[in-house]
Amino acid sequence: MSYYVEGVLSNGIEDFEDSDDLYDAIGGILHEVAEGRSVDDIRDICDKLLDIMRVECGVKLKNGNTKVLNAPVHLGSMAANLQDNVDNIKSIWMLQRDETLKVDAKKLEKAEQKLQQKQEKRLETAVSNKTAPPVKLESATASQVTSKKEAKMEAKGVNRGQDIRIENFDVAYGDRVLLQAANIVLAFGRRYGLVGRNGLGKTTLLRMISCGQLRIPSHVSVLHVEQEVVGNDTTALQSVLECDVARETLLKREKEINVQINAGFLRCTDAKLSTELSEIYASLGAMEADKAPAKASVILAGLGFTKEMQERATKQFSGGWRMRLALARALFSRPDLLLLDEPTNMLDMKAIIWLENYLQQWPTTLLVVSHDRHFLDTVPTDILYLHSQRIDPYRGNYEKFEKAKTEKSRNQQREYEAQMQHRAHVQEFIDRFRYNANRASSVQSKIKMLEKLPELKPIDKEVEVVLKFPEVEPLSPPILQLNEISFGYLPDKLVLNNVDLGATFESRICIVGENGAGKTTLLKLILGVLTPTVGTRVAHRNLRCAYFSQHHVDQLEMDITSVDLLQREFPGKPIEEYRRQLGSFGISGDLALQTVASLSGGQKSRVAFAKMCMAKPNFLVLDEPTNHLDIETIEALGIAINKYTGGVILVSHDERLIRMVCKELWVCNKGTVKSIEGGFDEYRGIVERELQELSK
Template sequence: MAVPSQLVRDKFPNIDEEIFQYVEGVLTSTEDFETSEDVYEAIGGLLADAVGIEKDGEIRTLCEEVMRQLSAMNGSLEEHRILDAPVQLAEMAASMELEEQVVRSVWTRERDDVLKVDQRKLNKAEAKLKEKKEKRINTDKKDVQSPIILEMATASQVVSKKDRALDAKGTCNTKDIRIESFDVAYGDRVLIQNATISLAYGRRYALVGRNGLGKTTLLRMIAGRVLRVPSHISILYVEQEVTGDDTIALDSVLECDTVRASLIAQEKQIQARIAQGDTGGPDENLVEQLSNVYSELQAIEADKAPAKASVILSGLGFDPEMQRRPTREFSGGWRMRIALAHALFSQPDLLLLDEPTNMLDMKAIIWLENYLMGWASTLLVVSHDRHFLDIVPTDVLHLHSQDIDMYRGNYENFFQTRRERQKNQQREYEAQAQFRAHVQEFIDKFRYNAKRASLVQSKIKMLEKLPELKPIEKEIGVTLKFPEVEKLNSPILQLDEVSFYYTKGKTIFSGVDLSAAMDSRICIVGENGTGKTTLLKILLGELEPTNGQRVANRSLRIGYFTQHHVDQLDMRVCPVELLQSKFPGKPVEEYRRQLGAFGVSGDLALQQLASLSGGQKSRVAFALMCAANPNFFILDEPTNHLDIETIESLGEAISKFKGGIVLVSHDERLIRMVCTELWVCGGGQVKCMEGGFDEYRTLVEKEIQTTL
């Protein structure tokens, strides 16, 4: 008769040997099972994990066959005998020869060791199953990505009947915008509560505030007209890059003027109908229509549109050849520039810009500053470029503590005025608190004095009528902490007579001599496309020079930061889980400490990355980079999306860091804070500019004046 375990082997011949040995040990004891369900409970779950839960039906059928086999074996082994006399169990126990020295009862006798499950085999089998299960889960994760769960932003607003009536009639012609008593929330979190903003036509407003407070969300609420904006006011929000297709860049900009595009289409249609007319001459009605179209085209100065669009594209870095290229040939950064050109060309009544300088080089930033200075309609911009905010805005809207305060002037005026307001507010609060304490002392002293009862009552009423002043709410500062490093001997990182080209005959740069030490603070600037990123990749060792050589210290550990790395973070997990996946085996407290060093603490460390603001994601990327404990940093546009306070903290962290820094940035304030060497990419060369950033900015401004 076959052994029951052999049925398992026959059914699942590829089962792991450790698991089979365990099953075999379980099925050795035939008297433990009364039904097939007992067999399934003993080995069914183990087999399901080993061969897959989808085979549960086959496993149950197998357990029934095993039970029949066990029942047959039990029947053949049993001997039915009639006892001649009662059996004395105590005497049997006394006469038994057992290995154990003390046996309290025959009922406590254990099974033979042969019938026991080998614990070592069981542990081994369970470990094998766990490993297979993890592999299967990881495979499933690759096939089925976890969803990105984003909470929805919502807004509510109190709108008067008068405003609703005016909007419905279409009789309101003012282009000033006033959004009263509105709230904005993101999921369960209230971002703005009972705020009011007024935007006067022709003024330029900067919306500033810390990362994660809701600046971008507010722009989206206005752009989507979730918050009430008069229907006759046109709005354009530059956020998404242009979709790439076969439309050339210049035509893409021209097409965004829908009125002009519609009139030109009408002109072509009428011309075609006239060309198809009878020999008797064209229809007088068509001629009149064509004349009206020409008049309208002349009124909007349609003939000047191509030149205007070309000037805008040129200012944003597009040379004549690039303006004739299809939009699909441009990278994401250049498509964002085309989207910005759309906005500048179409001139809406309200233009909303979110971090417009992020994708621009210094030349394009200076051009954009000058262009926006002459902007005729209303502008609302979110930016963290301190110099840009000192040049462009006429007013500042400060988002803080779920409210929005308005200040006249640029960012520098806002900064000084706010500081004075805070000092005055704190002084008033302290003076009122002192006065309240003095009055309360009088009340407490004479509360039960009958002669002064009326005076006490008047003092109490006076306190109740006093306005309730609040102390200054200090915003929590973000302190960035780069790792401590040991000093390395020179040379640290060096390029000797380096040249590079992707296509022979088109050299990116040549003759580059660059040396970096542990105290280096090198800043690389230049127009987009001049080879800055290529130079960084050669410094990293990701690209081999065409000529020359790269020399690096064997103990050099480079931390590389770029906005590209931020975009590639797994948005489905939280920051703690991200660090766990990259650096496993550490306690959770260690990951939270690492994130806290970059201002990602509390609930932020447990939120899904997709729900964080751009600046918060950048800080997570910094924490991830520094977790590898680098002793040299290469930073490519690290200030993108960071708020002004965090940029200041980044500058301080760079200054305190004991290792070397190579920085690519167009943030003027950061460059002035940390840069000791300025290298300029351009004209196929990389040269050190002795005059520093002042000389470079003067040079760029002269180039812009020459091209205008």
């Protein structure tokens, strides 16, 4: 009881406008304790307590006096000095807890409800007056239980193992638990793919490891590629070389010693400097420092940096290229544990194929989050499957994982169904002979047997992802035509030259090519955003194009809910219509009422799709639509595109999606756009041959 009263009063004076509020909150409790006291006595006690709280907070009392406190005030001791008619207040605060004292639970619950109602009323008033506090974004937290043995080894510095064990840990995002009593074991030299639905906490888990909230051995170096390189005057090549701190330190010291020797200073120490210089040369030779620029250049070239780009200052690159540079730095530095989150998002097909080949020879431990099905089939040696607040390990690539998971789920379901049948059969026997004295011993043994059976749970079937694009009315051709178009941002430098492209409602065209080859420029010409330098764009008068850009997610308003976002963009419609639109892209229930900032990358993409389709477009132009989407949602996107009755042109490097939907493949290369008759297989063969030439 006293704990409840203390808890109510500890919230401060702000919860109580007058003594009536305080009486509503704790009056019932005081009546239980101070038996025989009248209502007026209890109200007098509440008045005095309210005065004490006002004094503590520096609030003016009824007589106008204010007391400024120089030290904390203990309510129990102050209550002892009150007037005689309230001398029993002290017993309320200082009374030792009496286990025999019983408080009416209904009155306690009623008092709590009254206090809650008053707080909610104040919050509503604040909202109506537009004085509500700003939205605070929730943050992720992690907790972990470590064994005493590991803690002692870590403290003594004798834990030199390269394998990483993160055992019995929880991860939460605000009030939502993402992982509970989970375990991860990362064996040195193996490559792990972390998979699972959007919003379950894959990216959060990587951040918890990289920032140290989930503890790993201190001697294990960790690098998480998450943020782009800060642009400055350093060249791209030098930015990568600077990652090798030991090499850079030795080279810097070598220059300092050579300057001192050549200047003739400190001749008495020349011998010591020469000795140190020899040791530096030996260390540089041991680490093959002279080969470092060539290694860095190979990595940069594989990620699409030409020789000229490698000598360019980092501040001259766009955000996408700086992310590539961050990836190059990570690959060059070779940490003990490399964490990659969707590394293929920023890469074109040539860079993706190169990265797949490079990571297959990765010498240390790799943990990568990816939704590129081909990448997951090529790179990982193991799959970590995040679901139901736990992580299950599987040996092999994604294809083997899928087969093993399906078989495991089937076996678990069979075992569950068999046990349910067995339980039902035994229970039927118990119910039949429960009151039969001759079968009493048999019934008791059956009951005990049921109690000893392990409790099996049915398999949690993941909700199927369904995306639905709007229905469209057919239009008579021609729908969209680019006739001998050329375009350049400068008159004397064309980006695209002599492009002929036609599209209908049956079109499923995929545009591929290296970054910077003009794919986005071509999309803007198709949309009519750019005017051709030469040639004409012809479009049906009822054509309504919708554009999903690869930066669409970043352009959403983050501090409002998904429903509010649609309401701002398309005002005047019923709330149910906004909810229905979001629901058609998998944003339903509480998700639609969360702030956009609190959603995962894949969920934000779905909100962007919902916003794009709110205007009922009949032609979709999609630029890298699979970024941030999980494998199941990419599959659903492919199905939705195939069912869509309008036209589709997309830019993508996701092999799975291209093979699912595309009937035409257009390759942007050196200012031209050409159709590939052999489809994706022919294009992949061309890229692989180019990479082979590059490696020679």
